[in-house]
Amino acid sequence: MADLDGNQENKQFYTDIPQTTGAFHIKGSNSLDWGMKNRLARIFNPDSGKTVMLAFDHGYFQGPTTGLERVDITILPLIPYADTLMLTRGILRSVIPPSSTQSIVLRASGGPSILKELSNEDIAVDIEDSVRLNASAMAVQVFIGGDYEQQSVINMTQLVDMGTRYGIPTLAVTAVGKDMVRDAKYFRLATRMCAELGAHYIKTYYVEDGFDTVTSCCPVPIVIAGGKKRPEPEALQMAYNAIQQGAAGVDMGRNIFQAESPTAMIQAVRAVVHANETPDKAFDLYTTLINQTA
Numbered sequence: 318m319a320d321l322d323g324n325q326e327n328k329q330f331y332t333d334i335p336q337t338t339g340a341f342h343i344k345g346s347n348s349l350d351w352g353m354k355n356r357l358a359r360i361f362n363p364d365s366g367k368t369v370m371l372a373f374d375h376g377y378f379q380g381p382t383t384g385l386e387r388v389d390i391t392i393l394p395l396i397p398y399a400d401t402l403m404l405t406r407g408i409l410r411s412v413i414p415p416s417s418t419q420s421i422v423l424r425a426s427g428g429p430s431i432l433k434e435l436s437n438e439d440i441a442v443d444i445e446d447s448v449r450l451n452a453s454a455m456a457v458q459v460f461i462g463g464d465y466e467q468q469s470v471i472n473m474t475q476l477v478d479m480g481t482r483y484g485i486p487t488l489a490v491t492a493v494g495k496d497m498v499r500d501a502k503y504f505r506l507a508t509r510m511c512a513e514l515g516a517h518y519i520k521t522y523y524v525e526d527g528f529d530t531v532t533s534c535c536p537v538p539i540v541i542a543g544g545k546k547r548p549e550p551e552a553l554q555m556a557y558n559a560i561q562q563g564a565a566g567v568d569m570g571r572n573i574f575q576a577e578s579p580t581a582m583i584q585a586v587r588a589v590v591h592a593n594e595t596p597d598k599a600f601d602l603y604t605t606l607i608n609q610t611a
């Protein structure tokens with residue numbers, strides 16, 4: 318029989334070497350199942366423990382946002398520099414090449430437009446479709462203190478339950494209403510609630526005072542949204558401060574795709590997130606990259 322031919326008798330059992338059981342590199346995730354961990358490891362780089370997520374899901378409630386009018390023209394060139402793409406299934410299927418190897422975080426909640434009460438969301442993606450699209454996580458908006466607070470929290474817990482059946486993590490996005498105070502006390506409440514109720518990681522906003530207290534009392538990783546467009550040095554400074562104060566990465570949209578040079582900006586953000594580069598050095602990189610292409 319062919320499979321017995323040439324069998325070697327000198328098997329090695331390495332009885333003197335215990336099998337290593339390494340700790341998983343993502344905060345609070347050690348007890349998750351293999352599929353969950355593997356998907357999270359596609360988001361959070363195992364070497365740096367951090368992630369640069371490129372967020373361009375804004376159209377799900379505000380239509381063709383500035384910089385996203387033609388995702389095929391403005392976003393595709395940025396994909397090689399992102400660890401993860403955060404987007405809707407509509408843009409994923411219509412524009413993103415299936416040959417892309419970046420992990421996908423799928424926008425999984427929606428409903429109201431900017432013309433209505435934004436907190437009145439529902440779950441907007443079937444778990445089967447998330448599996449079909451090979452999503453590494455599903456993102457859901459949570460409006461703590463908003464008009465539909467409870468409904469949005471239940472959206473999140475339902476996604477956590479559905480995702481757990483299939484090994485797909487849930488990203489809770491803490492959304493802040495126009496009239497709500499954005500301070501560390503609020504974000505400690507919002508992020509901790511999401512983590513306690515099962516979110517695997519959380520997206521929130523950076524605050525100048527006490528951001529380290531937000532990250533320290535949240536038992537799972539926190540990534541920051543970029544928020545409205547700022548001058549590039551300020552955006553790099555914000556990303557740097559967040560990383561130094563315990564953030565596990567960024568989920569940045571407008572401050573990248575609305576930058577003067579989005580391709581240079583995402584590389585500068587990467588330097589801050591993955592290489593702990595200072596904001597000044599990252600901005601030098603930004604200008605150098607722009608000059609190289611001029």
Ligand code: 5RP
Nearest residue numbers: 372490542543544569570571
């Ligand atoms: C929409 C989102 C966006 O993905 C998020 O706001 C990130 O984009 P930006 O950096 O432009 O704020 O979650 O609610």
